[in-house]
Structure formats: C-alpha cells, structure tokens
Amino acid sequence: MDVLVIGAGISGLAAASALQQHGLRVAVLESRRRVGGRIHTVPVGPHGPSVDLGAAWIHGIGSAQAPNPLFALASRAGLGAAPTDYADAATYTADGIRLPPSAVSEMEDIYNTFEQHLRSLLRSPDPRPALQPLSVALDRYAAGAGLSPAQHAALAFAASNHMEHYWAGDMQSMGVAALDEQVLPGGDVVLLGGYSGLVGALAAGLDVRLGHTVRHVRYGGGAGGAGAGAGGGVHDAAAGVSVTVHVAAQPPMPHGDSPGRHPASDSGAVGAGTDGGRLLTLHARAAVVTLPLGVLRAGGVGFSPPLGASDPAKAAAIGALGTAVYNKVIMCFDPADVFWDATAFIYRIPRPHEAGRWSFFLNLQKVTGAPVLIAFNQGAAAAALEALSDEAAVAGALEALAGVYGGSRVRRPRAALVTRWGSDPHSRMSYTYIPAGVTTAALDDMARPVAGRLFWAGEATHRAHYGTAHGAYDSGLRAAAALLQRLAAEAAVQQEQVARSLLQLLPPSPKQPQIHLQKQQSVGKRLGWVQQQALGLEQWLAASGGAAVGVLDGAGRALEAITAPAAGLAAAAAGAFAVPHINGGVVPAAASGIIGSGGPGDDGRFSGPAGNDTLQQRREHQEQEQTDEAHMPQRAVARSRM
Numbered sequence: 242m243d244v245l246v247i248g249a250g251i252s253g254l255a256a257a258s259a260l261q262q263h264g265l266r267v268a269v270l271e272s273r274r275r276v277g278g279r280i281h282t283v284p285v286g287p288h289g290p291s292v293d294l295g296a297a298w299i300h301g302i303g304s305a306q307a308p309n310p311l312f313a314l315a316s317r318a319g320l321g322a323a324p325t326d327y328a329d330a331a332t333y334t335a336d337g338i339r340l341p342p343s344a345v346s347e348m349e350d351i352y353n354t355f356e357q358h359l360r361s362l363l364r365s366p367d368p369r370p371a372l373q374p375l376s377v378a379l380d381r382y383a384a385g386a387g388l389s390p391a392q393h394a395a396l397a398f399a400a401s402n403h404m405e406h407y408w409a410g411d412m413q414s415m416g417v418a419a420l421d422e423q424v425l426p427g428g429d430v431v432l433l434g435g436y437s438g439l440v441g442a443l444a445a446g447l448d449v450r451l452g453h454t455v456r457h458v459r460y461g462g463g464a465g466g467a468g469a470g471a472g473g474g475v476h477d478a479a480a481g482v483s484v485t486v487h488v489a490a491q492p493p494m495p496h497g498d499s500p501g502r503h504p505a506s507d508s509g510a511v512g513a514g515t516d517g518g519r520l521l522t523l524h525a526r527a528a529v530v531t532l533p534l535g536v537l538r539a540g541g542v543g544f545s546p547p548l549g550a551s552d553p554a555k556a557a558a559i560g561a562l563g564t565a566v567y568n569k570v571i572m573c574f575d576p577a578d579v580f581w582d583a584t585a586f587i588y589r590i591p592r593p594h595e596a597g598r599w600s601f602f603l604n605l606q607k608v609t610g611a612p613v614l615i616a617f618n619q620g621a622a623a624a625a626l627e628a629l630s631d632e633a634a635v636a637g638a639l640e641a642l643a644g645v646y647g648g649s650r651v652r653r654p655r656a657a658l659v660t661r662w663g664s665d666p667h668s669r670m671s672y673t674y675i676p677a678g679v680t681t682a683a684l685d686d687m688a689r690p691v692a693g694r695l696f697w698a699g700e701a702t703h704r705a706h707y708g709t710a711h712g713a714y715d716s717g718l719r720a721a722a723a724l725l726q727r728l729a730a731e732a733a734v735q736q737e738q739v740a741r742s743l744l745q746l747l748p749p750s751p752k753q754p755q756i757h758l759q760k761q762q763s764v765g766k767r768l769g770w771v772q773q774q775a776l777g778l779e780q781w782l783a784a785s786g787g788a789a790v791g792v793l794d795g796a797g798r799a800l801e802a803i804t805a806p807a808a809g810l811a812a813a814a815a816g817a818f819a820v821p822h823i824n825g826g827v828v829p830a831a832a833s834g835i836i837g838s839g840g841p842g843d844d845g846r847f848s849g850p851a852g853n854d855t856l857q858q859r860r861e862h863q864e865q866e867q868t869d870e871a872h873m874p875q876r877a878v879a880r881s882r883m
C-alpha cells in the first residue's frame with residue numbers, strides 16, 4: 242500500500258481520489274459504517290423526504306471563473322441545488338410579535354457596521370484586539386458607539402444570528418480572529434437530494450474500509466522531514482507508517498447505519514475491542530490523517546512518536562482550537578399541517594435566559610418543497626440539547642414555535658430527527674471555531690505535515706475556509722498534493738542515487754559501450770524499480786561531450802532525465818560533475834566517486850575501485866560523499882522531465 246487515508250469524510254475522500262488518480266495504491270480507513278463523516282443525508286421517518294444531519298449548504302457557489310469546487314463537483318454529478326436567501330425571513334420576538342421590515346433593516350445596519358469595526362481590528366498592527374472574545378468586543382463597541390440598550394440588544398441578537406449560527410461557538414467563547422477567513426461569492430445553495438450525493442460521487446472506485454477504527458499511528462521520518470530521527474519504538478522509520486486498526490466484527494453496511502440506531506450517533510462502531518472485532522496493523526509509505534479535531538483532542542488515537550514531540554505547535558493547536566457543537570431538530574409535518582410562515586427562514590429573538598436557543602429555523606418547504614422545519618441550536622445550547630431525549634428536544638422546539646405562532650396553531654410533526662454531534666464518538670464536535678486568545682495561524686499548525694510521513698487534512702486544517710465542507714474538500718486536495726510532492730522528491734533522490742550508481746559503471750573512456758550498457762541494465766534490474774533508458778545511455782556514451790541518463794519507473798514511464806553539463810564526461814573525469822538534487826538544487830560530487838571502472842558482479846556486488854562493497858554499502862559511501870562534498874563549488878546542471 243502506498244498511502245493510508247484515515248477517515249472517509251469529504252477531506253479523506255478528496256485526498257484518496259486525487260492520490261489514486263496519480264497512480265498510488267490507497268486505502269481509506271473509516272470507523273463508521275458509512276462514508277461521509279459529518280455529511281450524512283437520511284430520510285425523516287419512513288418514506289420521508291431526505292434531509293442533511295450535517296452539512297447542508299454549499300457556502301458561496303463562487304463565480305464562473307472560480308467556482309466553489311463542491312458546486313462544480315455537484316454540477317458534474319448532476320445534483321440539483323436551490324439557493325437560500327437569508328433576507329427571506331420572518332423575525333419574531335419570543336412572544337410572537339413580528340418585527341417590521343424597518344426594524345429588521347435597522348438591526349442589520351447596526352450589525353454590518355459592527356462587523357466592519359471587527360474587520361478593522363484584524364488589520365490593526367496591535368494583535369491584542371483580535372484575541373478578545375466577541376462578546377467583549379461587542380459590548381465595547383456598543384459603549385463606544387453610544388448604542389441605546391435597545392440597539393445593543395438588537396446588535397446582540399443579530400450578531401448571534403450571523404456569528405453563532407455560522408461558527409457555532411458562543412459569543413463569549415469565540416474570538417474576533419474568527420472573522421479572519423474568506424467567504425466565497427455567489428450566495429449559498431442547498432443540495433436538493435442532500436449532501437451525501439457528493440460524497441457518494443467522490444467515494445466511487447475507492448478502496449474504503451468501513452468499520453476500521455484507527456487506534457495507533459506509528460511513523461518514521463523521511464529524509465529531511467520534521468521530526469526525522471525521533472524514536473519510533475519498534476517501527477522502522479524508513480518503512481513509512483504503520484497503522485493499528487480495530488476492525489469491527491459486524492460486517493460493514495455500505496449504505497448507512499443499522500436500522501433502529503440513531504443515524505447521527507453511529508455509537509456502536511468505536512468499540513474497545515469487546516465486540517469480538519480484531520486488531521490489524523497496516524503499513525504504507527505515508528498517511529493522510531483527517532481525524533476531526535474533537536477525536537484528536539480526545540486522545541483515542543495514539544501517535545508514535547507523540548505529536549507533542551514531533552510537532553509541538555500542532556499538539557498545542559489541537560488543544561487550543563474550539564470544537565463547536567451545532568445540532569438540528571428536524572421535524573417533518575403532514576403537508577396539510579404546515580403552520581409557519583412561507584419565508585425561507587424564521588428568526589426568533591430568544592428570552593434572556595435562553596442563550597440563543599431556538600432562535601433560528603429553516604423552512605425546507607420554501608427551499609425544496611418538503612414540509613420540514615429545522616431548528617438549529619449552537620454552542621452551549623446545542624451541547625445541552627444532547628442530554629435530552631428526542632421527545633424532549635422536539636417538545637422544546639414546538640414550545641418555542643408556540644410562543645411565536647400561538648399554541649393552537651402549532652401541530653406535532655409526524656417524524657423527527659435530533660442530531661447529537663458533540664457526543665458522536667467519530668467526530669465529538671460539529672466543526673472548528675476560533676476561540677478567544679487564538680488566531681487562525683493555529684489552523685496552519687494543524688495542516689503542517691509531520692516527519693514527511695503524516696499529511697493532514699480536514700476542515701480544522703484550512704485557514705481560509707475552516708469549518709466548511711468545501712474547506713475540508715480543498716484541504717484533502719492540498720494534503721494529496723503535498724504528499725505527491727514529497728514522494729516525488731524522495732523518488733528524485735533515489736533516482737539520483739541510481740544515476741550515481743549507473744555513472745559509476747561507465748568506462749574511463751567510452752570505447753566499449755555495449756559491455757557497460759549490459760552492466761547497467763543488470764543494475765537496473767537488480768534495483769527492481771528502475772531501468773536505465775538505453776537510448777539516453779547510448780547517447781551519453783557516444784557523445785562523451787554531455788548527454789543524458791534517463792530513468793524509467795517500473796511501468797516504463799519516464800521519471801527523470803539527468804543531463805550532464807556540456808563538458809560531460811570530460812568534465813566529470815576532471816572532477817567537477819554535478820547531479821540534480823531535489824527542488825532544483827544540485828549535489829556536487831567528485832569525479833573520483835562517480836566515474837569508476839567497476840561494475841556489478843553476478844552476486845550483485847560491485848567490483849572496481851571501491852572494492853567489493855555491496856550496492857547498499859556503495860550507496861552509503863555515496864551519501865557520505867554527498868555530505869562531505871556539500872561545500873564544493875557547483876557546476877551548472879540541467880534537469881529535464883522526459
């Protein structure tokens with residue numbers, strides 16, 4: 242296996258898909274019994290309409306030139322989408338008084354000015370204002386701007402609607418730096434058939450292993466990686482990564498969770514091994530870790546070496562970033578029972594002791610035609626909701642609606658679903674927020690690869706679009722690109738070493754090219770994964786004034802061409818040859834170490850000036866030479882891809 246991707250959420254699927262497209266062998270390890278993670282579309286009740294328990298909106302479809310990648314993916318997959326307009330709303334007090342448009346408009350104006358003020362704080366050279374809690378910033382702003390108590394209260398409600406419902410933390414917990422993100426243009430849409438259509442399209446053709454709960458990740462350091470050389474226990478650093486997985490005893494159900502289990506909880510799949518499952522260790526060259534921040538923080542997945550040793554900043558970010566809880570109470574009614582406004586949204590200004598509870602409802606009937614009302618709760622209110630039974634949670638939502646519409650008008654839903662993302666063992670959160678005292682730089686810490694073996698993706702690793710599905714998707718592509726770049730760099734180093742070995746076999750003068758060509762082919766076969774390209778070699782031998790050694794991969798594809806400088810063999814013989822190094826640099830090498838008359842014997846050993854060293858020993862010598870010669874003057878070198 243080349244790469245193990247941990248987690249089959251949208252970030253893991255994006256990474257796996259990209260890596261597989263580049264020819265790598267990839268397995269995705271997923272603890273749940275379904276793909277999608279925090280994206281999960283299910284019917285509300287038997288034969289009910291499909292609803293999203295997790296992500297529902299594509300936030301900002303982008304422009305024609307730069308579309309939101311998820312919107313582009315949805316379009317390619319033929320998934321329908323419907324826009325939502327947040328201004329298409331009815332706003333009520335908790336006692337059912339509807340605010341006139343002028344009051345709503347005044348409230349929005351106050352909020353917009355406040356938001357501009359916060360953005361100016363982000364641009365301030367003094368970092369401290371960006372670290373304060375949003376609630377403190379709001380109170381200070383209200384005092385400074387001379388807002389009346391009514392205006393202050395209106396601003397608090399609008400800020401809750403805009404900020405708490407978007408980032409899902411409480412104003413007291415979230416910091417001003419939360420605004421340091423990018424918002425894609427084009428307005429928001431919901432996917433008509435649900436978000437799971439997107440992950441289904443991404444997962445097609447991938448090797449996804451459901452019911453595989455990762456318990457431990459051992460990793461070594463590739464050359465030059467952060468943390469390289471840190472103690473990895475029994476794990477061989479050069480081998481890449483070893484992942485210990487608990488495989489659930491029950492056969493995974495690819496299309497979802499078992500009937501009767503609450504769909505948002507998936508609680509049965511992370512067992513302690515008591516369910517008769519088995520432990521398995523898988524090996525790969527590298528891994529992409531997409532574990533949710535909540536799972537990382539809970540510590541259920543171990544890392545060797547510990548992340549705190551390999552990347553202290555990442556370990557600190559895992560502890561510092563916020564794990565927001567956002568929950569939905571999804572109620573499906575008989576079409577004849579629809580009692581609420583025909584607007585897309587219903588906002589309710591909560592009573593002071595309700596702390597933002599039951600303040601935001603989405604009317605799916607306006608958006609998709611389904612007679613469904615979704616109540617959202619965030620932060621502490623959402624966490625508290627998880628302790629309630631489904632019946633009690635629905636009763637709370639209906640009671641709030643009764644305050645708005647009158648008890649006699651409110652009907653009971655025929656089916657309902659209540660999410661509990663905070664206690665879901667596979668996520669332990671809804672999404673990441675930026676707490677007071679923290680900046681979005683922590684998200685970069687989350688994203689940084691570790692030891693050249695562990696690449697990180699997931700919404701908590703995206704500085705510009707954290708907390709979103711498109712940010713998660715994009716982070717998967719970013720991690721895949723970094724991993725590919727790393728493997729390519731390592732391959733280049735290996736190719737360079739092979740090229741050195743090939744060059745060692747060249748004759749002092751190119752009088753007997755065929756003999757040495759055969760020897761070189763022999764080396765190529767012994768190396769297993771590389772063959773020298775005969776044409777390039779013949780050119781090299783024939784020209785002696787500079788030509789190319791080509792290296793092919795096992796499938797015969799050209800990986801690299803290493804071209805000698807114009808002076809070629811003559812220059813090399815004179816002791817000033819250079820071969821390309823990763824990232825366009827060069828590693829100079831003395832002619833005496835490169836040009837020799839030896840070649841591989843039948844036993845695979847080299848003979849010649851360096852004695853009877855094995856190929857491995859010779860490589861080690863060469864590595865030592867590289868180190869010793871690092872300060873030698875460099876000559877021009879050309880590097881080309883064939």
Ligand SMILES: Cc1cc2nc3c(=O)[nH]c(=O)nc-3n(C[C@H](O)[C@H](O)[C@H](O)COP(=O)(O)OP(=O)(O)OC[C@H]3O[C@@H](n4cnc5c(N)ncnc54)[C@H](O)[C@@H]3O)c2cc1C
Binds near residue numbers: 249253271453666
């Ligand atoms: C209620 C709610 C509403 C949301 N609304 C929106 C929205 O409207 N728009 C939007 O853009 N975003 C929204 N989001 C956020 C969005 O859903 C996430 O940002 C995104 O889905 C995260 O994807 P991910 O791949 O980073 O993580 P995940 O989807 O969580 O994927 C991680 C995967 O790792 C698996 N895993 C966990 N532990 C292990 C283990 N030990 N071994 C193996 N696998 C493991 C998990 O099961 C999961 O499948 C919402 C989220 C929630 C919860």
